[in-house]
Amino acid sequence: MMGLLVGLFAGALGALGVGGGGVLLLYLTAVGTEPENARGINLVFFLFTAAVSLLFHGKNGFIRWETAKTAVFWGVPGALFGFFLGAFLPKETLRLAFSLFLLFLGFREFFGKSEKNR
Amino acid sequence: MEKKKAGAAGFFCGVLNGLFGSGGGMVIVPAFQKSGLSTKEAHATSVFTTAALSAVSVVLTLSKGPIAFGDVLPFLPGGILGSFLAARFFKKIPAGFLKKLFGALLIFFSLRTLLGGAR
Numbered sequence: 001m002m003g004l005l006v007g008l009f010a011g012a013l014g015a016l017g018v019g020g021g022g023v024l025l026l027y028l029t030a031v032g033t034e035p036e037n038a039r040g041i042n043l044v045f046f047l048f049t050a051a052v053s054l055l056f057h058g059k060n061g062f063i064r065w066e067t068a069k070t071a072v073f074w075g076v077p078g079a080l081f082g083f084f085l086g087a088f089l090p091k092e093t094l095r096l097a098f099s100l101f102l103l104f105l106g107f108r109e110f111f112g113k114s115e116k117n118r
Numbered sequence: 119m120e121k122k123k124a125g126a127a128g129f130f131c132g133v134l135n136g137l138f139g140s141g142g143g144m145v146i147v148p149a150f151q152k153s154g155l156s157t158k159e160a161h162a163t164s165v166f167t168t169a170a171l172s173a174v175s176v177v178l179t180l181s182k183g184p185i186a187f188g189d190v191l192p193f194l195p196g197g198i199l200g201s202f203l204a205a206r207f208f209k210k211i212p213a214g215f216l217k218k219l220f221g222a223l224l225i226f227f228s229l230r231t232l233l234g235g236a237r
Contacts, residue, residue, distance in 0.1 A: 075132030
């Protein structure tokens, strides 16, 4: 039951592109899943749910394919780089720095002006 | 110029995705908006980008060891339903709400990590 609710919430947030992955990771961590396993589970979960949402996003024309192609093109080497970097760098320090950055971003998004509805 | 921004954003997102397994999408949304996308376009395109990069991460993760696919199963029915509903009504959701929701989640998750996420 919990799984269903968590999945529902995480899936919806993931589809909106607002960070659903965090929800599932939080839950998995809370119930004692090993971080490495949680990461893998979250990745797979997102792939499935994202696929569903992308059917709609694509159909409704919200995906800017040119931008996406460029981002993914450069993202792949980025992912490889990040993956191997993880083996060498102190993750906790990075995570701290990154969290601070996200906090800043969050405030900016939340309190910033939004453009008129399209 | 915009291509450069999108490429840089993608690279950075990829690094974060490879490093932490998540969080990349959060950075990419504002970056896409700077590249000229509307709020909704930015969010939708980020789902695509993050999904593609997550696929890469999955392959890399599998190279290190198996993923417990069975553990994913309990979450999938809810996840697919939630994703379906959210995407279906994406058109109707006000961009301003999306922005606030995104901001709130960013603040929530970063505070949580900063204040007590240590394992």
